[in-house]
Amino acid sequence: LVHYARRREIKAIRSASCRRLWEWSEVWGGFSKSYLVATGPSFERHAEIDDFDGAFVVTCNSAVIDREFMDRARPSLVVFGDPIFHFGPSRYASEFRERLRAAASEYDFRIAVSEKYCFLFSHCFPELVGRTVFVPLDGARKDFHWQLDRELVVKSTKNILTLLME
Numbered sequence: 001l002v003h004y005a006r007r008r009e010i011k012a013i014r015s016a017s018c019r020r021l022w023e024w025s026e027v028w029g030g031f032s033k034s035y036l037v038a039t040g041p042s043f044e045r046h047a048e049i050d051d052f053d054g055a056f057v058v059t060c061n062s063a064v065i066d067r068e069f070m071d072r073a074r075p076s077l078v079v080f081g082d083p084i085f086h087f088g089p090s091r092y093a094s095e096f097r098e099r100l101r102a103a104a105s106e107y108d109f110r111i112a113v114s115e116k117y118c119f120l121f122s123h124c125f126p127e128l129v130g131r132t133v134f135v136p137l138d139g140a141r142k143d144f145h146w147q148l149d150r151e152l153v154v155k156s157t158k159n160i161l162t163l164l165m166e
Contacts, residue, residue, distance in 0.1 A: 013118050017133045018152050024110055024133075028076060031056035037073060039063050046073065061085070062096060064103040074107055081114040087124060097124055104128055 034056040037046050046069055057075040062085075064070060064078055078100075080086050086096055103109075104127075111132040113121050118134040125132075136153045 010115070010118075013115065013134050014136065014152065017115075017135070020110075020131075021133050021152060028056055031076075034058070035073070037063060037069070037075070043069075049073075065096065065099045070103055070107055075109045077112060078103075078109050079112045081117060083117060083120070087117065087120045101125070101127075104131070 032054050035049065035052065035058070037043070037057060037059040039059075039061045043063065043066075049072075052073045056077075057073045058077045058079065059069075059073065059075045060079045061082070063075070080096075084090070085093055087093060104111075109131075111128060112135055113132060115134040115136045121132065121134070122129050133152075
């Protein structure tokens, strides 16, 4: 019975995510340039970008902690999905959640998270569910899929850049 109830919830979550993504695509369709700004060793290179104005900016993970970056880039979309670093009990995860909440109240970005974490996300961030798309993963998928407005599913990969920033 619990499994059946969860399947019904997942179906409703997918429907809401598809609707949100469609609504967002209407707004996001007018950008003249885009940037994918990943975290890691090359993150500091964002300072080399002269002007984020008029750009669709996608970023991930701990970039929301960097106030200077957030002020300059004002991302349209933030993606993350590590169960330990984003939803876990560590100080880092707790700081990430606090900073995400603070950034979400200050900046007008949307969020994309793997559907498998939709219940964790909803528990940690109930106030952010309405601006979040939960993306289903397909471990059997061989190719990358770019038209999420036609089919909301992505190939399962091991890092956020190829998983949700594609």
